[in-house]
Amino acid sequence: MKPLLDINRLNIDYQSNKKEFNIIKDINIQIDEKMKYGIVGESGSGKSLTSLAILNLLPDALKVDQGHIKLNTDSTKDLITLSKKEMRKIRGNDIAMIFQEPMTALDPVYTIEYQLLEVLKIHKNYSKKEMHQKGLDMLNKVGISRSEQIMKAYPHELSGGMRQRVMIAMALICEPKLLIADEPTTALDVTIQAQILDLMNDLSESHHTAILMITHDLGVILETCERVAVMYAGQIVEESTVENIFEEAAHPYTKGLLSSIQSLGERSNELYSIPGNVPTPDNYQELGCRFATRCPFAMDKCYEQEPPMFEVQDDHASKCWLHVEEAQDDERRTSRAGS
Amino acid sequence: MYAYIIRRLLMLIPVLFGVSVVIFFTLRIIPGDVAQTILGTDATEDALAQLRKDFGLDQPVMKQYFSWMGGVLVGDFGESMRTGRDVLPDILNRFKITFELAILSAIISWIIAIPLGVIAGIKRNSKTDFTVRIISLLGVSIPNFALATVLILVLALTFSYSPPVGYVGFFEDPIKNLQILILPAIVLGTAMAGAVMRMTRSSILEILRQDFVRTIRAKGAKERLVIFNHALRNAMIPILTIIGMQIGVLLGGTVIIEQIFSLPGLGQLVLTSINQRDFTVIQGAVLFIAFVFVMINLLVDLLYSYLDPRITYK
Ligand SMILES: Nc1ncnc2c1ncn2[C@@H]1O[C@H](COP(=O)(O)OP(=O)(O)OP(=O)(O)O)[C@@H](O)[C@H]1O
Ligand SMILES: [Mg+2]
Numbered sequence: 033m034k035p036l037l038d039i040n041r042l043n044i045d046y047q048s049n050k051k052e053f054n055i056i057k058d059i060n061i062q063i064d065e066k067m068k069y070g071i072v073g074e075s076g077s078g079k080s081l082t083s084l085a086i087l088n089l090l091p092d093a094l095k096v097d098q099g100h101i102k103l104n105t106d107s108t109k110d111l112i113t114l115s116k117k118e119m120r121k122i123r124g125n126d127i128a129m130i131f132q133e134p135m136t137a138l139d140p141v142y143t144i145e146y147q148l149l150e151v152l153k154i155h156k157n158y159s160k161k162e163m164h165q166k167g168l169d170m171l172n173k174v175g176i177s178r179s180e181q182i183m184k185a186y187p188h189e190l191s192g193g194m195r196q197r198v199m200i201a202m203a204l205i206c207e208p209k210l211l212i213a214d215e216p217t218t219a220l221d222v223t224i225q226a227q228i229l230d231l232m233n234d235l236s237e238s239h240h241t242a243i244l245m246i247t248h249d250l251g252v253i254l255e256t257c258e259r260v261a262v263m264y265a266g267q268i269v270e271e272s273t274v275e276n277i278f279e280e281a282a283h284p285y286t287k288g289l290l291s292s293i294q295s296l297g298e299r300s301n302e303l304y305s306i307p308g309n310v311p312t313p314d315n316y317q318e319l320g321c322r323f324a325t326r327c328p329f330a331m332d333k334c335y336e337q338e339p340p341m342f343e344v345q346d347d348h349a350s351k352c353w354l355h356v357e358e359a360q361d362d363e364r365r366t367s368r369a370g371s
Numbered sequence: 372m373y374a375y376i377i378r379r380l381l382m383l384i385p386v387l388f389g390v391s392v393v394i395f396f397t398l399r400i401i402p403g404d405v406a407q408t409i410l411g412t413d414a415t416e417d418a419l420a421q422l423r424k425d426f427g428l429d430q431p432v433m434k435q436y437f438s439w440m441g442g443v444l445v446g447d448f449g450e451s452m453r454t455g456r457d458v459l460p461d462i463l464n465r466f467k468i469t470f471e472l473a474i475l476s477a478i479i480s481w482i483i484a485i486p487l488g489v490i491a492g493i494k495r496n497s498k499t500d501f502t503v504r505i506i507s508l509l510g511v512s513i514p515n516f517a518l519a520t521v522l523i524l525v526l527a528l529t530f531s532y533s534p535p536v537g538y539v540g541f542f543e544d545p546i547k548n549l550q551i552l553i554l555p556a557i558v559l560g561t562a563m564a565g566a567v568m569r570m571t572r573s574s575i576l577e578i579l580r581q582d583f584v585r586t587i588r589a590k591g592a593k594e595r596l597v598i599f600n601h602a603l604r605n606a607m608i609p610i611l612t613i614i615g616m617q618i619g620v621l622l623g624g625t626v627i628i629e630q631i632f633s634l635p636g637l638g639q640l641v642l643t644s645i646n647q648r649d650f651t652v653i654q655g656a657v658l659f660i661a662f663v664f665v666m667i668n669l670l671v672d673l674l675y676s677y678l679d680p681r682i683t684y685k
Contacts, residue, residue, distance in 0.1 A: 087589055123591035136582040139601050141679055151590040186680040202590070 034104040035062040036209055036242055037086070037127075042099035044081055044090065044266075046313060055094065055313040056081055056266045063210065063242055068233075070245045070253040070274070072289070073263035076310040079246045082263070083212050086111060086244075087127060088119050103127070105209055125155040128203035132215035134195035138187040145183035148202050155206050170201040175231060193224035200232065204239055211236065214246045229255055250293050254278060262286045265310055265322040271341075272348035282350035284327050321353070329354055372676075375684035379669050383662070390661040391443070391654070395436050398650050408648040409452050426452055426651070439654065448655040453647050458655040462640065466622075466659070468538055469629075469636040472559070473621035475552055477614065479560025480567055485610070487564075488571025489603060495576060503568060510565025519558045519631045526554075538635055555632045559625060563617045570613045574606035581605075607678050615671035622667065623660040 044056035056078045063069045071079045084090050086101055088111065101111040105126055111119065123129075128151075131137045138147055148170065149163045158166065164183075171179035174197040187195060196216060203211055213232065217225040233256055236243050245256050253260050253274060260277050262270040262285065270283040281287045288306035308326040316322050317335070324334040333353050342355040405428060406419045423429045426449075427438060442449055448458040484507075491503035526532035534554070541548040578584065579602055587597050624638025637656065644652035676682040 089585060089588060120591045120593065123589055125591055129586075129589040131582060131586065133582055137586045139583045139587065139605070140681055141604055142601075150587075150592070154591050154596075188681050199586075 033064075034102075034108070036065045036067070036104055037061070037063040037244075038100070038102040038104070039082075039086070040100040040102070042082065042085060042101065043097040044078075044085055045095055045097040046093055047095050048093050051314070053314050054097070054266070054316070056085070059099070059268055061261055061268070061271075063244060065209065066236070066240050066242050067259065068236060068243045068245065068257045070247065070257035070260040071263055072247055072250055072253050072260055074248055074289075074306075074310050076265075076312065077263040078266040079248075079263055080214055081266075083129070083214050083244060083246055086212060087123050087129060088112075088114070089129075121155070124151045124203075124208070125206045126208055127210045127212065128206065128208040129212040129214070130196070130199045130203050130216050132218050134192050134199055134219060137199060138195060140187055142186070143183065144185050144187070144190070144198055147187075148183070148198065148205065151202055152205055166205060167201075170205045171198070173204075173235065174198070174201045175227075176201070192220055193228065196220060196224075196228055197231070200228070200235065204235055204241065207239055208241060210242045210244060212244045212246070215248070216245075217252065218247070218249070225252075226255075232256065250278075250289055262289070265316055266313060267322060267351065268341075269323065269352070270348075270350045276345070276348045280345070280348070282344045282348065282355065283352050284329050284354070285323050286350075321351070331357075372684055376669070376673070379672075383665055386665055387658060387661060391440060391658055392436075394654055394657045395439065396432070398653060399432055399435075401648075403648075405452070405648050405650060422452070439651075443655075443658065448658075449651040451644075451649055451652050453644075453649045453652075458651050461652070462637070462656055462659050465624075465635060465637045465640045466663075467540070468634055469622060469624050469638065471541060471548075472552055472555055472625070472628075472634065472636060473618055475556035476559035476563060476621060477618055479556055480563035480617075481614075483561065484564035484567035485571055485603075488568040489575055489598060491568070491572040492575030492579065493598065500572075503572065507565040507568040507572075510561050510563075510568070512565075513562070515558055515562055515625075516627045516631060518561065519555070519628060522554060522558060523631070534632055536633055551632075551634070555625075555628045555634060559621065559628060563621075566613055566617070567610060570610050571606065574609045575602055578602045578605045604678070608675060611671060611674055611678065615667060615674075619664045619667045622663045 039059055039061040042056060042059040043054065045052060045054050059082055061069065061071075061082075071082065073079055081090065081094065085096055090096070096112055099112065103109050103111055103122065103126065109118070109122070111122070114122070138144075145164070145167060148167045152158060152163050152166060167183060168179045171182055176182050176194065176197055182190070182194070182198070187198075190198065196219075200216075211232075216232065217228050220228060229252065232243065232245075235241065243256070245252065247253060257274050259272070260274050261268045262277070262283065264285050270277065270281070270286045277286060278290070281290055285306070292305050306326055311317075311322070311325070317324060320333075320335040320337055321327070321330075321339055324330045327334065331353060337353075339351050339353045339356075341349040341351050344350050344355055404419075406422045407414070410418055410422060420429075427435050430438075439449060446459065448462070450456060451458055451461065487503045487506070491500040494500050523532075523534060535547075535551045538551060539547045575598075584597060584602065587601055622637075624636055624641055626638035626642050628634070629636040629639045630642070637660070641653065641656050641660075643649075644656070672684070676684055
């Protein structure tokens with residue numbers, strides 16, 4: 033069966049009349065229907081841009097250079113080449129999106145009702161009364177009890193958690209096939225975070241909605257996702273099931289991310305973090321591996337030649353030269369044992 | 372809300388009191404004999420004395436002030452020292468003209484400025500944007516009187532047009548009324564449009580950068596909906612500030628334009644009464660203009676809270 037969303041060799045470039053450079057390189061992601069897929073990586077690794085590209089919402093200076101994003105619903109559409117009009121039919125209807133900052137993601141001058149029903153008005157043909165009822169139902173589903181009252185409220189009258197619930201209601205009201213959630217809980221208190229994640233899990237199951245969860249927090253991935261792609265400097269460096277990633281992480285970057293949350297769990301005084309920062313796109317390594325400068329295991333080869341994705345085990349890929357070394361070591365060992 | 376309005380209206384009292392003190396005593400400081408100026412150099416001593424007596428100019432200044440204020444408080448602004456007519460009806464009659472001119476100019480300015488400002492904001496750094504910015508710069512920097520004179524000259528030379536003399540009320544003869552007012556309104560409107568255009572452009576730019584715009588696009592909204600229902604509505608608040616200030620200034624009378632187009636508005640009234648040292652008229656007009664200014668400010672503040680639910684007054 034074809035995946036619901038198939039991102040194939042997606043490249044995004046920065047283009048202005050002054051300079052031009054690559055930001056996102058060769059992203060491949062397949063999301064099946066009802067699947068919960070995560071993208072994780074430090075700030076600046078390109079998670080948001082990848083997700084914005086799906087709905088053609090990239091900032092002006094950024095262009096998709098090559099690649100395909102296929103959406104398989106009743107028919108197959110390539111979202112990259114779609115006309116503006118066709119794209120508008122998909123936004124909010126087949127694919128919905130929620131953003132990190134619930135404080136600024138709503139228009140301050142309109143009521144919740146107006147903004148919640150706006151998306152219904154765009155895509156569906158309901159009477160006023162039906163729409164109002166749908167709005168109330170949806171607010172109840174996202175756990176807002178005084179829904180009549182909240183409908184009349186303005187965004188500034190609600191707390192951050194409430195606003196994010198409203199955003200989720202707005203995203204799901206047209207029953208989309210895919211919900212893209214870009215750091216939906218980062219701006220919220222820890223207790224509210226957990227509630228919102230639970231809510232998203234429940235709703236995606238009851239509405240049969242697939243989720244693309246974007247976060248810098250591996251904890252969020254563990255709680256919500258089935259598969260995960262680890263991104264670094266505009267590339268996917270490791271991709272597999274959540275189990276594989278947590279139990280048998282292969283890429284040094286993933287291992288680094290994991291040890292930073294494990295040291296959090298152990299409450300050790302020294303919080304492990306990967307030394308250095310994600311480079312900005314204009315400083316990406318031209319040749320070789322983009323992680324090499326921060327990698328504790330970097331070899332000469334890592335600076336010279338870009339590693340491909342290696343299949344380290346069934347359904348588990350990692351982009352690192354170490355896997356070749358490991359394979360050669362294994363070979364040597366087995367051949368020595370054999371002789 | 373009502374409590375707020377009442378409080379704002381109460382604040383009129385100290386403001387108008389201050390204005391009345393300043394204007395009244397400044398006029399009294401100006402050197403020269405008022406009676407002499409009004410009656411001319413060949414007036415007899417008797418006539419001068421009579422005028423001084425009639426208008427209380429022979430009384431101590433404090434006493435003059437309190438008797439003037441006493442009248443004002445009951446709606447009697449006194450009589451003109453020149454014509455002997457009641458001051459307030461004269462001011463109101465002139466104000467009607469000024470008011471109509473201000474509204475007409477404002478409408479012309481919005482029709483030009485808001486669409487162009489929006490387009491420039493959407494297509495930043497395009498040729499359209501560049502053109503709009505030049506037009507708005509010209510609008511701001513060309514003096515009114517120059518534009519007015521050129522406009523009249525061009526029309527006179529090409530269509531042998533001559534500016535209509537006198538004024539006809541809108542309800543008496545709307546066509547004639549518009550014929551009279553349209554030229555000055557165009558001159559004032561284009562001048563106002565420059566600033567409004569710039570403000571529209573920059574606030575649209577600013578709003579389009581905000582997160583909620585992306586949310587609306589992600590809903591599948593057409594660009595038209597994004598711009599008009601959301602961006603422009605949010606951008607109206609700073610635009611309104613500029614518009615309010617401009618209208619406030621226009622309602623005080625536009626001396627030069629009224630002079631060039633021989634419109635008997637409030638500005639002209641103030642100018643002639645200053646030339647003629649017609650104290651009662653000057654005082655009355657200044658007090659009235661201050662009142663109108665405060666009311667416009669109140670109106671703008673109330674509109675703010677209508678446009679932006681985050682602004683509430685208690
Ligand atoms: N409009 C833009 N023009 C140029 N570069 C950009 C633009 N937007 C983002 N970038 C760059 O692209 C890279 C990826 O950005 P992106 O927002 O996708 O990161 P992210 O993984 O979502 O990080 P965060 O966790 O901070 O949201 C960053 O280095 C950023 O500086
Ligand atoms: Mg981001």
